[in-house]
Amino acid sequence: MHQIFSRQSIYGWLLLLPAAILLFAFTYYPMAGTFFDSIFNEGSGSLSSRYNGPLNYQMLMIDPVFKTVLINNAIFALGTIPVSIGLALMMALIVDQHFLGRSLVRMAFFTPTVLPMIAVANIWLFFYTPDIGLIDSLLAFFGIEGPNWLGDPDTVLSAIIVMAIWKEAGFFMIFYLAALQTISPELKEAAKLEGAGKLYYFRRVLFPLLMPTTLFISINAVINSFKLVDHLFILTKGGPDNASNLLLYHIYETAFSYFDQGYAAALTVVLLLILASFAIVQFFFFDRRIHYR
Amino acid sequence: MFAKMKRLFLITAAAVCLAATQAAAAQTELTMYYPVAVGGPLTKVVDGMVEDFMKENPDIKVNAIYAGNYNDARIKALAAMKSGKPAQLSVMFSIDIYELINQDAIVAFDDVVETDDEKKWLDSFYPTLMENGKTDGKTWGIPFQRSTIVMYYNKDAFRAAGLDPEKPPATWEELVSMGKKLTKADGSQWGAMIPSTGYPYWMFGALTMQNGEVLMNDSGNTTYFDKPGVVEALQFWKDLGSKHKIMPEGTIEWGTLRQNFLEGKTAMMWHSTGNLTAVKKGAKFDFGVAMLPAQKRRGTPTGGGNFYIFKNSTPEEKKASVKLIRFMTSPERSAEWSVKTGYMGVSPAAYETSILKDYVSGFPYAAVARDQLEYATAELSTHQTGRVRKLLDDSIQSALTGRSTPEEALTNAQKQAAMLLKKYQ
Structure with a gap:
């Protein structure tokens, strides 16, 4: 007992205090609050809120939009994460080399990251606009009539995935580039002396050394695939007929367009559980297989 | 030297605060949210009209805040209400009326207007434009950007x-x-x-x-x-x-x-x-x-937006709000608004003003929306x-x-x- 209250441990607790307060005030308390909201029927105006039990969670089961957004979000995640990470690695390898105009290319790769998502969406809205948009104008040059990218449920989600990759890849590239610069050139020379080909060197030396970075990026990518919905406000509003709707946007609409705080809270709890389970898997499962220096 | 400067700064700051509170005491301060749903520099038009209002009514200070599209405006207004720093009035989607009543957010104009003149004003708009602003025999929304x-x-x-x-x-x-x-x-x-x-x-x-x-x-x-x-x-x-x-x-x-x-x-x-x-x-x-x-x-x-007055405001603020809304929807202002944007004049009187009469005679299409009202x-x-x-x-x-x-x-x-x-x- 006296261990906890020893002078030194109090000193330690005091050092932790600012971080702990911030974490509790802005992370754990809102999380608990969200859970409590989700089991209450939020009173609107004159009605007071009352205990609702699992009603909001039962509604999840019968809400067709909820099912759609879950599937869409899975497709969105699977579509954006591997490609944007692969692309980021490729771009990083390119601009890690020495060639004329390297900083210009680096800047070009990084530019989409600097732009806010809303601005990006506004740009891409005019890319995707049928007939007068950039993509359709290019296709028309070759005599092809482009589809109605954002107006067709079959193409809208892919169109948004492409845009998200364009936006994300440059950001991830920076991390790879930083990691590549820390890898000692001696390794490359040694591999050369041993007669290892470029591909072999990449597969056996470079890529394993980049694994910690890949883990970090993949966690970020997973979070982003659930977090990035700004573009939906501009591009599709989740339409047509929910074909591009994502979980977070559905939460937003439930909370602020339908004013159903209780159900929105239940949806938020689901989102938290999804993200938490991803983080657990990534940290405890993949972490063991990664070589840290 | 440093201490001196600090003291000087404190004194100035105190003086500024004092002046600000005195000014506020003499003035009724209103916060108003408004949305813009179509392209064009509409914020400038609204801000200009509000400035004209303040020139005519030096005892009322209006903070007109552009709040995004209709959805954003409603969210901001209701969030401000819940946080205890409500706006006093707002332009919001005409169709938000039931939601705003159910949330107990707004008051009916019938309960705010006092004089016969003001009551008559409530009846001065195109009846079709009032359809989305009335329910249960009371008027909750005054047409503005319609x-x-x-x-x-x-x-x-x-x-x-x-x-x-x-x-x-x-x-x-x-x-x-x-x-x-x-x-x-x-x-x-x-x-x-x-x-x-x-x-x-x-x-x-x-x-x-x-x-x-x-x-x-x-x-x-x-x-x-x-x-x-x-x-x-x-x-x-x-x-x-x-x-x-x-x-x-x-x-x-x-x-x-x-x-x-x-x-x-x-x-x-x-x-x-x-x-x-x-x-x-x-x-x-x-x-x-x-x-x-x-x-x-x-x-x-x-379609479009109506003026609403929020319940959570003092009687003086409600009175000032009515004054502002009357100003913004007066025939001359409504005509000016219509010319600058394409939104319709909200009352028959607006189309009788010289501003809108001249505009319509040179550009007859400006009256199409009004003529269509009878089928709306x-x-x-x-x-x-x-x-x-x-x-x-x-x-x-x-x-x-x-x-x-x-x-x-x-x-x-x-x-x-x-x-x-x-x-x-």
Whole structure:
């Protein structure tokens, strides 16, 4: 007992205090609050809120939009994460080399990251606009009539995935580039002396050394695939007929367009559980297989 | 030296604070949110009008805050209310009325106005524009940035297709037959475009009314989505793309439609009158504005934003708010607003002012929206309006993109809407 209250441990607790307060005030308390909201029927105006039990969670089961957004979000995640990470690695390898105009290319790769998502969406809205948009104008040059990218449920989600990759890849590239610069050139020379080909060197030396970075990026990518919905406000509003709707946007609409705080809270709890389970898997499962220096 | 400066700074700061509180005591301070839903520099127009008001009424200070689109404005206003720092008045979507009443956020104007003069003012607006502002015999919203849907058409394209540019289609049949002549086989020009993102239910309100139906009852607790006439209207909308081929299939983006029209990609578009001034400035060709065509009758929903006064404000603030709203909706101001934006004058008196009379005589299309008012109906507005609207939006988009038939889509929407509205009946 006296261990906890020893002078030194109090000193330690005091050092932790600012971080702990911030974490509790802005992370754990809102999380608990969200859970409590989700089991209450939020009173609107004159009605007071009352205990609702699992009603909001039962509604999840019968809400067709909820099912759609879950599937869409899975497709969105699977579509954006591997490609944007692969692309980021490729771009990083390119601009890690020495060639004329390297900083210009680096800047070009990084530019989409600097732009806010809303601005990006506004740009891409005019890319995707049928007939007068950039993509359709290019296709028309070759005599092809482009589809109605954002107006067709079959193409809208892919169109948004492409845009998200364009936006994300440059950001991830920076991390790879930083990691590549820390890898000692001696390794490359040694591999050369041993007669290892470029591909072999990449597969056996470079890529394993980049694994910690890949883990970090993949966690970020997973979070982003659930977090990035700004573009939906501009591009599709989740339409047509929910074909591009994502979980977070559905939460937003439930909370602020339908004013159903209780159900929105239940949806938020689901989102938290999804993200938490991803983080657990990534940290405890993949972490063991990664070589840290 | 340093201490001296610090003291000087403190004294100045205190003086500034004191001056500020004194000024505030003498003034009534109002915070007002307003949304902008169409393109163009509308914020400048609103800010200019508010400044004029403050010049005339030095005892009232107004903070007019641009709050994004209609959804954003409502969210900001309600969030401000919950955080205990409410605005006193706001321009919000006319169809938010039931939601705002259910949230106990607003007061009826009948309970705020005092003098006979003010009561008379409540009756000075176009009755059709008041439909979305009244329920249970009380007035909750005062029309401000109000619109109807009109048809913009490219007269040059009409001439090129051998059509009379002064005779835009007046019926659905003519819309189809003229549309076919205006559609070019290589896809470089479509006959017509009706936007189906953003506010699909609004456009649909026009089509249903033209087919002799409305979408909901006056108390906002029953919808009629699955009536045969309503299904027919959606079938017609879909047919424009899939059968008659005068409109692109799939959904058509609300936000970029004006650009499509200005670049000559479509010969006709249905859009808010709020776009009129922007089209007038942007069109490099001869264009016309017409009422929407008729099937059984002509028809359009009204649209746009109303003034609301929030409950959570002092009597002085409410009084000042009424003063401000009266100023903003006075015939002269309403006329000025209409000229600068294309939104309609909200009262008959506005069209009697010299500003609007001169403008209309030089540019007759400015009066199309007003002339169409006699055929207009309320915009879709019910209890749980966000959810009900989304149900209808989804079913329209699902039919237009061919995921389900109009009948399936609308029956489904009606079923779910009936479930949501049960407790309000």
